[in-house]
Amino acid sequence: MARAAGVSQATVSRVLNGNAKVDPALRELVEAARRELDYVPNASAKSMRTAKSETIGIVASEILNPYFPRLLDALTREARGRGLSVLLWNDEDPMAPMAQAAVAAGSVDGVVFAAARESTQGVDLLAGRGIPVMLVNRGWRDKPVDQVTSDHEASGYQAADYFLRHGRERIATVFGPRDTFASPAREIGFRRRLDEAGISIAPERWLVGTTSYEHGWAAGMALLAARPLPEAIFCSADVIAFGLLSALGAQGVQVPEEVWVMGNDGLPMSAWQPFDLSTHRQPVEDIARIGMDRLVARMGGAHDDPHRILLPTELIVRGSTAHCA
Amino acid sequence: MARAAGVSQATVSRVLNGNAKVDPALRELVEAARRELDYVPNASAKSMRTAKSETIGIVASEILNPYFPRLLDALTREARGRGLSVLLWNDEDPMAPMAQAAVAAGSVDGVVFAAARESTQGVDLLAGRGIPVMLVNRGWRDKPVDQVTSDHEASGYQAADYFLRHGRERIATVFGPRDTFASPAREIGFRRRLDEAGISIAPERWLVGTTSYEHGWAAGMALLAARPLPEAIFCSADVIAFGLLSALGAQGVQVPEEVWVMGNDGLPMSAWQPFDLSTHRQPVEDIARIGMDRLVARMGGAHDDPHRILLPTELIVRGSTAHCA
DNA sequence: CTGAAAGCGCTAACAT
DNA sequence: ATGTTAGCGCTTTCAG
Numbered sequence: 001m002a003r004a005a006g007v008s009q010a011t012v013s014r015v016l017n018g019n020a021k022v023d024p025a026l027r028e029l030v031e032a033a034r035r036e037l038d039y040v041p042n043a044s045a046k047s048m049r050t051a052k053s054e055t056i057g058i059v060a061s062e063i064l065n066p067y068f069p070r071l072l073d074a075l076t077r078e079a080r081g082r083g084l085s086v087l088l089w090n091d092e093d094p095m096a097p098m099a100q101a102a103v104a105a106g107s108v109d110g111v112v113f114a115a116a117r118e119s120t121q122g123v124d125l126l127a128g129r130g131i132p133v134m135l136v137n138r139g140w141r142d143k144p145v146d147q148v149t150s151d152h153e154a155s156g157y158q159a160a161d162y163f164l165r166h167g168r169e170r171i172a173t174v175f176g177p178r179d180t181f182a183s184p185a186r187e188i189g190f191r192r193r194l195d196e197a198g199i200s201i202a203p204e205r206w207l208v209g210t211t212s213y214e215h216g217w218a219a220g221m222a223l224l225a226a227r228p229l230p231e232a233i234f235c236s237a238d239v240i241a242f243g244l245l246s247a248l249g250a251q252g253v254q255v256p257e258e259v260w261v262m263g264n265d266g267l268p269m270s271a272w273q274p275f276d277l278s279t280h281r282q283p284v285e286d287i288a289r290i291g292m293d294r295l296v297a298r299m300g301g302a303h304d305d306p307h308r309i310l311l312p313t314e315l316i317v318r319g320s321t322a323h324c325a
Numbered sequence: 326m327a328r329a330a331g332v333s334q335a336t337v338s339r340v341l342n343g344n345a346k347v348d349p350a351l352r353e354l355v356e357a358a359r360r361e362l363d364y365v366p367n368a369s370a371k372s373m374r375t376a377k378s379e380t381i382g383i384v385a386s387e388i389l390n391p392y393f394p395r396l397l398d399a400l401t402r403e404a405r406g407r408g409l410s411v412l413l414w415n416d417e418d419p420m421a422p423m424a425q426a427a428v429a430a431g432s433v434d435g436v437v438f439a440a441a442r443e444s445t446q447g448v449d450l451l452a453g454r455g456i457p458v459m460l461v462n463r464g465w466r467d468k469p470v471d472q473v474t475s476d477h478e479a480s481g482y483q484a485a486d487y488f489l490r491h492g493r494e495r496i497a498t499v500f501g502p503r504d505t506f507a508s509p510a511r512e513i514g515f516r517r518r519l520d521e522a523g524i525s526i527a528p529e530r531w532l533v534g535t536t537s538y539e540h541g542w543a544a545g546m547a548l549l550a551a552r553p554l555p556e557a558i559f560c561s562a563d564v565i566a567f568g569l570l571s572a573l574g575a576q577g578v579q580v581p582e583e584v585w586v587m588g589n590d591g592l593p594m595s596a597w598q599p600f601d602l603s604t605h606r607q608p609v610e611d612i613a614r615i616g617m618d619r620l621v622a623r624m625g626g627a628h629d630d631p632h633r634i635l636l637p638t639e640l641i642v643r644g645s646t647a648h649c650a
Numbered sequence: 651c652t653g654a655a656a657g658c659g660c661t662a663a664c665a666t
Numbered sequence: 667a668t669g670t671t672a673g674c675g676c677t678t679t680c681a682g
Binding site for chain 2: 038039040041042043044045047048053055063064066068069070072073076077080085086087088089090091098101102104105106107213217242243245246247249250268269272273274275
């Protein structure tokens with residue numbers, strides 16, 4: 001390439017990186033040669049020399065969770081907009097071994113944890129070594145690690161508040177796993193609002209299981225077994241609510257006339273007619289943008305205290321709660 | 326690392342790569358030091374020296390298509406099982422510029438095209454330069470490029486055959502975009518079976534649009550406007566069928582009593598009670614496994630003719646067609 | 651402002 | 667069987 005342009009290797013580097021002052025004539029020579037040859041600098045050589053890879057890794061453990069594609073789409077767009085490549089690790093191990101190895105090998109400059117489950121050790125290992133780490137949509141109050149998340153606890157609180165404001169006090173709830181971040185936070189928020197109102201829920205109406213259609217279905221069947229029916233049911237994830245609504249429908253229970261149902265996540269699917277589900281929309285694009293901003297700042301050497309950013313969710317009222325009985 | 330183990334750099338390399346014979350005592354020395362230091366060889370240096378990155382790229386243009394997560398999950402698992410890293414490019418440009426740049430920079434050894442749309446130019450550029458390229462779930466009869474895909478045309482043929490075998494001859498169809506691979510192939514197969522039976526479909530009952538719930542909904546509304554209703558409707562994607570079923574339901578049309586509906590893809594969601602959709606299941610895991618096998622062979626230097634592998638889909642009969650009117 | 655040269659951390663050829 | 671050495675393609679001093 002330097003030969004083709006008739007200049008030194010150093011000049012090529014200077015032109016391509018735009019750092020130093022180069023004579024316009026030489027610059028044009030280099031750029032012509034680059035166009036001619038479709039030249040792209042070798043990433044390994046550059047990375048070895050600079051100790052930067054211009055690549056981030058994303059740790060994902062739940063690609064099949066219907067919540068994930070939106071987040072992945074947003075994250076990859078943000079990365080692209082910043083000239084960063086994305087390594088995707090489909091890894092459910094809490095140690096995040098693929099991330100550890102890639103960081104140790106210098107393959108990535110930073111790591112986004114998008115995994116739903118609480119993989120403390122993997123994050124600790126990286127953060128402890130000073131590697132730029134970003135937690136998206138995972139609250140983790142005590143850890144000195146950057147994190148951007150929608151305010152799961154507030155959305156739980158607001159869901160309960162919405163039920164109570166509309167006079168629905170005989171309530172049931174269906175939650176996802178306790179070893180994730182979002183679901184327990186929503187539980188805490190929901191319970192807090194109930195406590196304020198002095199309302200309690202019997203254990204058999206406070207169900208915990210997986211984040212899945214199947215769990216929602218099973219929960220629906222279980223809740224229908226006892227009378228009187230709840231006036232309102234909160235699900236910690238839309239996909240759970242889909243299963244619940246399906247079970248209610250299969251048993252001939254009218255929503256919202258007999259029971260209100262509210263989900264959480266704001267999946268596009270929640271607007272589909274058979275569900276028409278009231279829910280809280282998560283600001284996924286904002287999470288990705290702000291999170292990536294922060295990660296890039298860390299990779300650029302920012303040494304300030306970790307940020308913990310909570311973004312508000314937006315209540316979307318649809319047919320599953322809209323019409324009073 | 327060589328210093329820590331008290332041996333030469335070359336011996337370290339030999340132990341870690343396991344290629345050459347090394348004295349067991351020295352080997353143990355090296356391995357002890359590696360455990361001690363958590364040493365991982367620098368990926369850039371290795372890559373520069375070997376001109377291999379042990380990384381593949383995946384070109385994806387439709388992360389939000391509900392079909393995609395299963396494929397991505399399967400592909401990343403297969404890659405991990407082979408010790409390959411995965412760069413994900415969320416890129417809807419037909420030239421696949423991110424893939425071009427990464428290949429030119431030596432960042433990847435091979436490229437999987439998982440994009441639904443027909444991005445001919447990007448594939449041509451890579452394949453023309455002899456880069457290992459794999460097309461998953463995209464038929465491309467004429468191109469000298471490896472490809473593994475479910476047999477979209479056969480699944481269309483079988484869907485029509487199923488309708489006709491059950492005496493459903495007043496048929497409507499709802500397809501996805503013509504500039505993709507899967508949908509037109511399904512169209513061709515479906516039409517071929519109809520032609521064999523001498524059955525034709527009026528243009529207003531042969532709808533083409535996007536692969537989306539919304540298109541399915543709109544198609545449903547359009548098809549309901551004319552009487553008599555079709556006896557059976559084929560959708561080229563499950564997600565279209567979801568919209569169609571929703572529209573039929575909203576208009577009080579009974580499925581399957583009044584109309585049969587069949588989808589295509591075999592999404593897990595198609596089993597959900599509100600849809601209970603007959604469909605063709607794509608062998609996504611097999612596609613990923615066989616495709617990755619082939620790509621790895623190419624990256625290993627295989628120079629034989631491109632493979633074009635068609636995998637059969639499996640008809641799943643559910644409530645949307647099961648019960649005769 | 652430009653070129654020459656060193657060196658990033660590996661692997662492979664060569665020498666022992 | 668092991669060590670020594672060259673060199674992959676860049677960026678960055680350092681001279682000029």
